[in-house]
Amino acid sequence: MSIFTRGFSGRGRDDNPALPPGQYLTEDFPVLSAGPTPNVETDTWEFTITTETGTVHRWNWEQLMALPAEDVHTDIHCVTRWSKLGTTWRGVSLDTLFADVETEYDYVMEHSYGGYTTNAPYEDLRDGKAWIVFEFDGEPLDPEHGGPARLIVPHLYFWKSAKWIKGLTMMKDDDPGFWEQNGYHIYGDPWQEQRYW
Amino acid sequence: MGTVASTHAETPTGRSIWIDVPEWPGNIAGQHVDVRLTAPDGYQATRSYSLASSGAMPRLQLAVDRLPDGEVSPYLVDDLQAGDMLELRGPLGGWFVWKQEQTAPVQLIAGGSGVVPLVAMIRAHTTSGSTAPMRLLYSVRTPADRFFADELEELDDVTYAYTRSGPADAVIGRLTKERLAASVLPVGAAVFVCGPTGFVEAVASWLVDLGHNPAMIKTERFGGA
Numbered sequence: 001m002s003i004f005t006r007g008f009s010g011r012g013r014d015d016n017p018a019l020p021p022g023q024y025l026t027e028d029f030p031v032l033s034a035g036p037t038p039n040v041e042t043d044t045w046e047f048t049i050t051t052e053t054g055t056v057h058r059w060n061w062e063q064l065m066a067l068p069a070e071d072v073h074t075d076i077h078c079v080t081r082w083s084k085l086g087t088t089w090r091g092v093s094l095d096t097l098f099a100d101v102e103t104e105y106d107y108v109m110e111h112s113y114g115g116y117t118t119n120a121p122y123e124d125l126r127d128g129k130a131w132i133v134f135e136f137d138g139e140p141l142d143p144e145h146g147g148p149a150r151l152i153v154p155h156l157y158f159w160k161s162a163k164w165i166k167g168l169t170m171m172k173d174d175d176p177g178f179w180e181q182n183g184y185h186i187y188g189d190p191w192q193e194q195r196y197w
Numbered sequence: 198m199g200t201v202a203s204t205h206a207e208t209p210t211g212r213s214i215w216i217d218v219p220e221w222p223g224n225i226a227g228q229h230v231d232v233r234l235t236a237p238d239g240y241q242a243t244r245s246y247s248l249a250s251s252g253a254m255p256r257l258q259l260a261v262d263r264l265p266d267g268e269v270s271p272y273l274v275d276d277l278q279a280g281d282m283l284e285l286r287g288p289l290g291g292w293f294v295w296k297q298e299q300t301a302p303v304q305l306i307a308g309g310s311g312v313v314p315l316v317a318m319i320r321a322h323t324t325s326g327s328t329a330p331m332r333l334l335y336s337v338r339t340p341a342d343r344f345f346a347d348e349l350e351e352l353d354d355v356t357y358a359y360t361r362s363g364p365a366d367a368v369i370g371r372l373t374k375e376r377l378a379a380s381v382l383p384v385g386a387a388v389f390v391c392g393p394t395g396f397v398e399a400v401a402s403w404l405v406d407l408g409h410n411p412a413m414i415k416t417e418r419f420g421g422a
Contacts, residue, residue, distance in 0.1 A: 024268065
């Protein structure tokens with residue numbers, strides 16, 4: 001049985017195959033943060049990857065800037081239903097940062113300045129699927145959008161792309177981060193509409 | 198699935214809507230629902246709307262502001278009628294909520310239709326008999342742009358910031374850090390800020406400048422940047 005809403009006809013737009021189910025296209029760039037925007041200075045900025053042995057791999061801003069960076073062209077999808085197609089970023093692939101990291105664990109917790117966390121499987125952050133980016137659309141990344149540097153993991157809903165990235169810790173189990181504890185899906189695949197619990 | 202019980206014009210572009218939802222599990226103040234509209238050809242559009250109501254009653258209240266290029270809001274504000282069925286999912290959201298167990302003083306700060314989840318908190322606070330101080334600072338263009346104006350007029354702890362025009366004795370103009378400082382509860386209060394993203398961004402950063410702990414400030418934003 002199809003339920004339809006009396007009197008609603010929609011804008012009759014063409015279905016855009018680049019849009020995952022339930023998403024609509026936006027031309028602007030919404031900001032949806034749970035709290036105030038943290039103020040992070042590059043001269044004190046540090047990014048760490050911590051493994052189960054307690055080994056900490058560290059980069060300061062200069063070290064990050066010295067790593068090979070690439071331009072990233074991708075679509076992004078927010079769980080609140082907006083999608084932005086063809087966004088451009090510049091950053092360092094997580095493959096570069098994970099190159100010397102030894103770990104047996106399969107999950108990662110992303111930590112942001114300001115306290116935000118989000119979890120992801122390790123394999124979802126490797127093989128060209130994730131970057132630490134510091135530029136959006138050719139300009140330094142705005143603090144509202146996660147500047148000076150954020151993670152992007154475009155194949156998952158964008159809450160998995162931690163803004164103001166501070167570090168990654170390896171985890172044995174897929175422990176839930178902030179939004180995952182507050183009603184959102186543990187994995188977040190937009191193509192399967194994995195929004196909520 | 199809910200049935201629209203009644204609608205009420207709140208502002209020139211906004212409306213509140215009471216919906217009967219027989220199996221509603223109840224919601225906490227601050228939560229929202231996803232409303233899904235389906236066209237005869239199967240096309241669907243879903244958007245989230247905060248609830249102005251809370252508790253277990255099987256009747257919910259939403260309030261919607263019509264966005265100029267919106268897809269769902271024009272239908273909800275202009276076309277929806279009492280007796281219509283509406284597909285809802287919820288309650289959703291576990292972060293931007295207030296519960297009566299929270300004893301800290303509460304400062305609510307709203308821009309435009311951002312007042313909706315904060316009204317839910319005010320109602321829950323009143324119903325619970327909580328003695329925690331609760332204050333609302335409400336920024337809107339003009340008095341006619343206030344959602345739930347009559348209800349808010351009955352309350353003592355509401356301050357309005359009118360940005361375009363207002364009563365003769367009001368200060369008119371965009372909210373400033375100084376006016377914010379003069380209107381809000383002291384550091385230590387739990388703060389909820391809701392509204393367009395530019396408004397929330399400015400207010401949240403001023404609050405931090407004024408000494409409020411970022412961890413005590415919860416924000417809900419809509420709109421682009």
